Amino acid sequence: MSDETRQSGTENTLPNFEDVPLQRSEYITAMAHLYRGELQRSLSWRLRLDTTTNWAIVTTAGMLTFSFNNPQYASQTLLAGMYAVLMFLVLEAQRFRFFDVFHSRLRMVEENFYGPLLRRDLHSPMKDWSSCVADDLRVPHFHLSLRQAIRARLGRVYAALLAALIVGWILVVAFQVRPADTGWFEVLAIGVVPGWVPVLLVLGLFVFLLVCIMTAPPLPRLHEAYRRTPPDPAREVPELDA
DSSP states (O other), X not given: OOHHHHHHHHHXXXXXXXXXXXXXXXXXXXXXXXXXXXXXXXXXXXXXXXXXXXXXXXXXXXXXXXXXXXXXXXXXXXXXXXXXXXXXXXXXXXXXXXHHHHHHHHHHHIIIXXXXXXXXOOOOXXXXXXXXHHHHHHSOBOSSOHHHHHHHHIIIIIHHXXXXXXXXXXXXXXXXXXXXXOOHHHHHOBTTBOTHHHXXXXXHHHHHHHHHHHHSOXXXXXXXXXXXXXXXXXXXXXXXXX
């Protein structure tokens, strides 16, 4: 018997799993493994969010302590602290978008598979939830824009951190000792940088946060996030990060 004959015979005896009906036990096992995998990825991104928050808290505490112990460098220190916290906010917002991708899948499985299973009522609240999850697994995409994520994380802890830095900067500027013939802009000058630049930077930060809060749409509900048809190509999750 030739090699080609043996090979064709072997191929004919191999089962075609696409034509075999999926048993109930196999389906439950597959869903359990899917749930464990999505739970692990969701927890990994949750830990990354907590790490960024801790960095922001430590940075804020350090900047406030240093500035009030060194009044001559207080204004520029607090200004640097504001933009350092802003950097952490943007980084955490991007991480929150990845976390939301996996957490949304997790909640979809919990509400529509494990919830009915525990109630002994196998009617899922969302009939086509499995197709939505399958489509998202095939083409993963963000459910939140960056502005929505910034707004969400700002309401957690970053609003308090930035408010503390801005209030500290205002107090430092207001109570800073200056000669009678010296203007505020001259006192706020940092080297060759004129004093109006720090004021403009603080106002720009405040306006940026206000725009994110006022213009960002509210966070979508779970079923609304999965109803994004077709998904926005600009929001596709990079493959290396998925």
